[in-house]
Amino acid sequence: MNMKDLNLDMTAFWMPFTNNRQFKSSPRLLVKAEGMYYTSSDNRQILDGTAGLWCVNAGHCRTEIVEAIRQQAGEMDFAPTFQMGHPKAFEAASKIAAITPQGLDRVFFTNSGSEAVDTALKIALAYHRARGEGQRTRLIGRERGYHGVGFGGISVGGISPNRKAYSGQLLPAVDHLPHTLNLKEAAFSKGQPAWGAHLADELERLVTLHDASTIAAVIVEPLAGSTGVLVPPQGYLQKLREICDKHGILLIFDEVITGLGRLGKPFAAQYFGVTPDIITMAKGVNNAAVPMGAVAVKTGVHDTIVEAGNAGAIEFFHGYTYSGHPLAAAAACAALDLYKSEGLFERAATLAPHFEKAIHALRDLPNVIDIRNLGLVGGIELSTRDGKPGARAHEVFVKCFQKGAMVRYTGDILAFSPPLIVSEAQLDELFGIVAEAIRETA
Ligand code: PXG
Ligand code: PLP
Numbered sequence: 001m002n003m004k005d006l007n008l009d010m011t012a013f014w015m016p017f018t019n020n021r022q023f024k025s026s027p028r029l030l031v032k033a034e035g036m037y038y039t040s041s042d043n044r045q046i047l048d049g050t051a052g053l054w055c056v057n058a059g060h061c062r063t064e065i066v067e068a069i070r071q072q073a074g075e076m077d078f079a080p081t082f083q084m085g086h087p088k089a090f091e092a093a094s095k096i097a098a099i100t101p102q103g104l105d106r107v108f109f110t111n112s113g114s115e116a117v118d119t120a121l122k123i124a125l126a127y128h129r130a131r132g133e134g135q136r137t138r139l140i141g142r143e144r145g146y147h148g149v150g151f152g153g154i155s156v157g158g159i160s161p162n163r164k165a166y167s168g169q170l171l172p173a174v175d176h177l178p179h180t181l182n183l184k185e186a187a188f189s190k191g192q193p194a195w196g197a198h199l200a201d202e203l204e205r206l207v208t209l210h211d212a213s214t215i216a217a218v219i220v221e222p223l224a225g226s227t228g229v230l231v232p233p234q235g236y237l238q239k240l241r242e243i244c245d246k247h248g249i250l251l252i253f254d255e256v257i258t259g260l261g262r263l264g265k266p267f268a269a270q271y272f273g274v275t276p277d278i279i280t281m282a283k284g285v286n287n288a289a290v291p292m293g294a295v296a297v298k299t300g301v302h303d304t305i306v307e308a309g310n311a312g313a314i315e316f317f318h319g320y321t322y323s324g325h326p327l328a329a330a331a332a333c334a335a336l337d338l339y340k341s342e343g344l345f346e347r348a349a350t351l352a353p354h355f356e357k358a359i360h361a362l363r364d365l366p367n368v369i370d371i372r373n374l375g376l377v378g379g380i381e382l383s384t385r386d387g388k389p390g391a392r393a394h395e396v397f398v399k400c401f402q403k404g405a406m407v408r409y410t411g412d413i414l415a416f417s418p419p420l421i422v423s424e425a426q427l428d429e430l431f432g433i434v435a436e437a438i439r440e441t442a
């Protein structure tokens with residue numbers, strides 16, 4: 001099959017986060033997927049270095065998940081979860097609660113990470129209101145944070161281009177912590193940088209500025225993915241937790257990327273030994289086979305909201321038509337079973353040292369100014385061409401695709417997050433292709 005055989009009209013589909021004109025003039029199409037590989041429309045095998053978009057953690061088209069969806073689709077396509085229920089949604093929630101940090105055992109379903117973030121922010125506001133501290137409405141995010149594309153998410157998020165066009169209508173009571181990347185102090189750190197824990201003290205400064213009594217929650221990605229793999233400095237997240245505790249502020253970890261095994265534990269919270277009050281997740285929660293997101297909440301936060309509601313009335317005025325959709329829930333049950341039976345989170349932990357060695361072997365290549373890694377996630381930062389941010393990484397990305405590997409880039413940072421089923425040989429193949437592409441890029 002080639003592009004001509006496909007005879008595609010590409011006009012109508014307005015592609016997300018894409019240079020539409022550039023893409024449609026020279027498209028890259030994927031038509032099939034299995035395990036670690038995509039098949040391109042010109043019938044080449046493409047090694048998946050990014051688990052799709054950081055989401056296909058068990059590899060593609062796993063029989064167990066495919067069959068679970070097939071069966072559910074034939075048995076019951078849809079059932080509401082507003083004042084009705086169906087077994088798979090309850091089962092999926094229990095399976096998620098079984099692997100979240102102890103105490104975060106109430107689960108709200110959404111259809112994406114963006115919706116999970118909006119839901120978490122609303123839970124934080126509803127919680128303080130239910131406790132009689134309704135004046136706690138301020139939300140603290142972080143520069144360079146990515147929390148999806150809802151108005152809540154871009155407000156607490158810190159990626160300028162995602163905010164610029166809407167800047168007049170972002171949520172009003174928001175502030176941001178500084179991001180933690182510093183090439184001068186921490187370039188080429190393996191794993192967590194030793195430098196930077198003091199940046200968490202900026203939260204104390206914001207508390208002094210706004211007063212704790214106005215702040216509802218702090219939301220951070222424990223490891224910032226989308227902005228280009230920013231690994232938290234040693235001790236940084238612990239400090240954020242301490243400051244939040246001291247001032248009665250909820251701590252939300254956005255684990256849409258780090259959740260479901262990426263760092264070798266079910267959640268980054270467990271990897272870092274820091275327990276937030278709320279965790280948002282999506283992507284790997286059902287191996288991305290059907291859209292699904294979720295919010296895991298501490299029992300006490302859930303109970304506060306639920307018990308404050310009038311008996312006989314809805315307690316939390318929030319939900320999506322497709323919250324706990326049967327197909328998504330069936331896929332989640334199958335994916336979570338698969339992660340467990342194949343020990344894929346442990347596998348990620350076992351592979352992490354090889355991943356670290358393989359990625360850091362690229363440090364002396366031309367234009368490489370930093371390499372960052374943790375678990376099975378890594379980033380290579382390239383210097384930016386004069387006046388052309390992103391151009392160099394885009395070229396490397398296209399070359400990788402031509403050579404048979406799919407990678408991701410943002411600005412001039414290449415990002416890697418292979419499925420957790422990846423082998424050491426495939427990691428070597430991936431970084432071999434990346435090295436060649438970087439070498440061939442001026
Ligand atoms: N929070 C975090 C931490 C994320 O990484 C979202 C929220 C939003 O999830 P949805 O499902 O609404 O997309 C994300 C998603 C990239 C990239 O290029 C990253 C994401 C999505 C698409 C691309 O790095 N992260
Ligand atoms: N817009 C309209 C007109 C609706 O009726 C609904 C849901 O009923 C929505 C938006 C929200 O859709 P969803 O529940 O899929 O998020």
